[in-house]
Amino acid sequence: TVSRHFRNIAVNEKETLTYFIYMVDLFQLQVNTLRRYKRHYKLQTRPGLNKAQLAETVSRHFRNIAVNEKETLTYFIYMVKSSKTRMEPKTDSSKHLD
Numbered sequence: 001t002v003s004r005h006f007r008n009i010a011v012n013e014k015e016t017l018t019y020f021i022y023m024v025d026l027f028q029l030q031v032n033t034l035r036r037y038k039r040h041y042k043l044q045t046r047p048g049l050n051k052a053q054l055a056e057t058v059s060r061h062f063r064n065i066a067v068n069e070k071e072t073l074t075y076f077i078y079m080v081k082s083s084k085t086r087m088e089p090k091t092d093s094s095k096h097l098d
Contacts, residue, residue, distance in 0.1 A: 027052070
């Protein structure tokens with residue numbers, strides 16, 4: 001699940017800046033998923049971590065990944081516009097409608 005929190009920062013005496021922080025609850029993932037994440041990113045941990053310890057390690061890594069927002073959004077929009085979704089009906093080019 002994703003939760004949204006907001007923070008207010010005083011810019012000066014008259015202005016306040018509000019920004020939102022989105023947080024992902026990785027503790028809700030299954031242990032196998034956490035292990036795959038750990039393996040994919042080659043995270044170094046001691047053997048035999050329980051789910052809570054593994055989730056904490058993965059959460060710490062996830063929060064610290066640098067993201068180029070402009071590049072990520074551009075790629076996301078490109079993929080949404082150029083890829084078909086599973087919900088779109090398949091078209092058969094060999095059949096013609098009369």
